[in-house]
Amino acid sequence: SQVYLNGAFMAPQDAHISPLDRGFLFADGIYEVIPAYNGVLFRFEEHLVRLERSLAETAIANPHSRDQWRQLCEQLIQRNGGGNLSIYLQVTRGATEKRDHAFPNPPVPPTVFMMTGNIAVPAADSPDTATGSKAITLDDIRWARCDIKSVSLLPNSLLRQQAVAAGASEAILLRDGFVTEGSASNVFIVAESTVITPPKSHAILGGITRDLVVELCHRHHIPVEEREITESQLRQADEIWVTSSTREIVPIIQLNNSAVGIGTPGPVWKTVARHYVSFKRRLCGL
Ligand code: PLP
Numbered sequence: 001s002q003v004y005l006n007g008a009f010m011a012p013q014d015a016h017i018s019p020l021d022r023g024f025l026f027a028d029g030i031y032e033v034i035p036a037y038n039g040v041l042f043r044f045e046e047h048l049v050r051l052e053r054s055l056a057e058t059a060i061a062n063p064h065s066r067d068q069w070r071q072l073c074e075q076l077i078q079r080n081g082g083g084n085l086s087i088y089l090q091v092t093r094g095a096t097e098k099r100d101h102a103f104p105n106p107p108v109p110p111t112v113f114m115m116t117g118n119i120a121v122p123a124a125d126s127p128d129t130a131t132g133s134k135a136i137t138l139d140d141i142r143w144a145r146c147d148i149k150s151v152s153l154l155p156n157s158l159l160r161q162q163a164v165a166a167g168a169s170e171a172i173l174l175r176d177g178f179v180t181e182g183s184a185s186n187v188f189i190v191a192e193s194t195v196i197t198p199p200k201s202h203a204i205l206g207g208i209t210r211d212l213v214v215e216l217c218h219r220h221h222i223p224v225e226e227r228e229i230t231e232s233q234l235r236q237a238d239e240i241w242v243t244s245s246t247r248e249i250v251p252i253i254q255l256n257n258s259a260v261g262i263g264t265p266g267p268v269w270k271t272v273a274r275h276y277v278s279f280k281r282r283l284c285g286l
């Protein structure tokens with residue numbers, strides 16, 4: 001396989017960065033994960049807009065134009081054989097000479113790293129045979145700017161590990177009694193035949209998959225609302241889903257060891273999963 005680092009493609013074992021990189025010292029960087037199906041980048045514009053926003057919010061210089069980003073991503077996919085892959089893309093504030101919390105002055109060039117990963121066949125691809133996943137609820141211990149896709153993922157990592165240790169695949173996070181999101185996903189519930197997801201704010205990442213699910217609900221006249229979800233609404237929901245670019249829409253069938261609804265992937269999930277998959281197939285020529 002091939003990765004990209006600061007202007008060149010290379011084997012992963014040849015990619016080296018300085019331990020004085022601010023990404024290493026301070027987790028001072030941002031990232032994106034962009035899926036490609038059949039070699040075609042999925043929702044690329046939307047991911048680029050979020051990348052630009054993360055860079056602007058952290059005052060890291062954007063080293064590339066949109067056309068350059070697209071070319072780099074397409075080359076990386078080609079060099080890794082095309083097909084279904086995800087691109088992991090990270091930009092840090094760069095390598096400095098001394099450890100200082102304040103930004104280097106004058107600025108140093110940002111470090112740009114990209115690699116590909118495999119995409120597992122998502123549950124949404126086969127709604128009728130999907131079995132669903134388990135989740136637990138945990139206190140959202142993260143900072144107050146979760147809208148920035150920052151590489152500072154220690155809390156997310158600790159939370160996900162707690163979920164895994166409990167035999168679950170995701171932690172659904174609660175802040176002041178309200179659902180924020182998952183440790184690496186956005187959260188949806190279905191209550192009274194309405195799809196509900198928390199509104200975008202500084203407390204959650206504006207997920208690309210989340211936005212597409214909301215868009216598809218509108219397009220297909222499925223009632224959908226962006227509003228706060230309380231802990232008790234979560235516990236009483238007929239359906240719970242978590243969404244992310246690499247796992248698409250995952251039905252949660254058990255929350256804290258209690259069945260969600262009747263304990264199987266729900267009918268609204270099946271409908272939305274079908275719309276999601278046909279949208280993806282049309283767009284990517286699958
Ligand atoms: N929320 C968090 C904290 C995430 O890390 C992710 C993605 O991994 C998401 C939400 C989902 O975002 P997207 O659908 O853009 O992948």
